[in-house]
Amino acid sequence: MTVTDSPPDARPDTRQVATRRRSGNRRARRLGLYALLVLVAVIAGGPLYWLLSSALKTNPQIYSYPPHWIPTELHWSNFADAWNAAPFGRFFLNTLIVSVVGTAIELTAALLCAYAFVFLPFPGKKILFLFLLGAMMVPGHVTLLPNFLTIAQLGWVNSYAGLIAPGLGSVFGTFLLRQHMLTLPQEITDAAKIDGAGHLRILFRVVLPMSRPMVITVALVVMVGKWNDFIWPLIVTSSADMRTLPIGLLFLQNTETFANWGAILAGAVMVIAPVLVMFFFAQRYIIAGLTQGAGK
CATH class of the missing domain: 1.10.3720.10 (MetI-like)
Structure with missing residues (x-):
């Protein structure tokens, strides 16, 4: 009576699966951390960017809706004024x-x-x-x-x-x-x-x-x-x-x-x-x- 073993490639390597799973979890946590950092940067830097950009705008551009995030013309004369x-x-x-x-x-x-x-x-x-x-x-x-x-x-x-x-x-x-x-x-x-x-x-x-x-x-x-x-x-x-x-x-x-x-x-x-x-x-x-x- 002969016993035939299944080929090694047919058996899943549980260690490789666990390693890939841990790597995927670390990648997901890293992406989530980066997304959180980007959100915090936008919340903290958004008002500062609006201040800097509005300092180079005219009054109509400042009051316009929807807002002009990027000024079309740079009015450096505001600093002189x-x-x-x-x-x-x-x-x-x-x-x-x-x-x-x-x-x-x-x-x-x-x-x-x-x-x-x-x-x-x-x-x-x-x-x-x-x-x-x-x-x-x-x-x-x-x-x-x-x-x-x-x-x-x-x-x-x-x-x-x-x-x-x-x-x-x-x-x-x-x-x-x-x-x-x-x-x-x-x-x-x-x-x-x-x-x-x-x-x-x-x-x-x-x-x-x-x-x-x-x-x-x-x-x-x-x-x-x-x-x-x-x-x-x-x-x-x-x-x-x-x-x-x-x-x-x-x-x-x-x-x-x-x-x-x-x-x-x-x-x-x-x-x-x-x-x-x-x-x-x-x-x-x-x-x-x-x-x-x-x-x-």
Whole structure:
């Protein structure tokens, strides 16, 4: 009696079938992830594209329905109209001074405070840090009136000092820098102390180079907040010579009585363009600062 085995090709290879099935599932998940990313990009970038394209349109094209997604003619004169309708040069100068000087002082204070909370032993350190965390829960609008009364008593209304002084203390920056410094290896700072380095030298020669991504991240977040600040400059300034860019957009809208929305949107593009450029050049530092777990 002879037993005939079926040829090997006639039997399905279950491992190959399972491998193809897993590969198909991974491909489907990848395509679904790409589709989700494209949807998020459209939702996030759609308003920005509409702003940029409408800044180059005329009023009839902006109000047309169905909308013109691609302008047929580029009206660059909208930027000239916006620049001439409001003193944007002065607005840019004021915003640059407030943002750069305020960020430099606030970042320096945050670095010193974070270093003290991590590397300096003093009584009540944890309790004081908890008080600082509690200050982060206080809405900023609550302190508007006390800050204005203080600035008015000092005679700093409608001045750079009045614009900069209330925002010099950064609890948020102190918190981020402290949490990052806690991840730094203690052996490096101990070796610097053995070599005779003081606290300032350890901060600027050892801790600061290892914390560069986080420092850039905090500096960018603080600077963008000061660049886009609207309520405080509106309260503490009373003349166009001391207004900042966000107030300048309101000034431009009130000036453009004929409702030239192309010029108004062009002014908005000029306001956000420096922030977009900063994010473009600093994005790798931001990602490294937010994902960095420990320094080596």
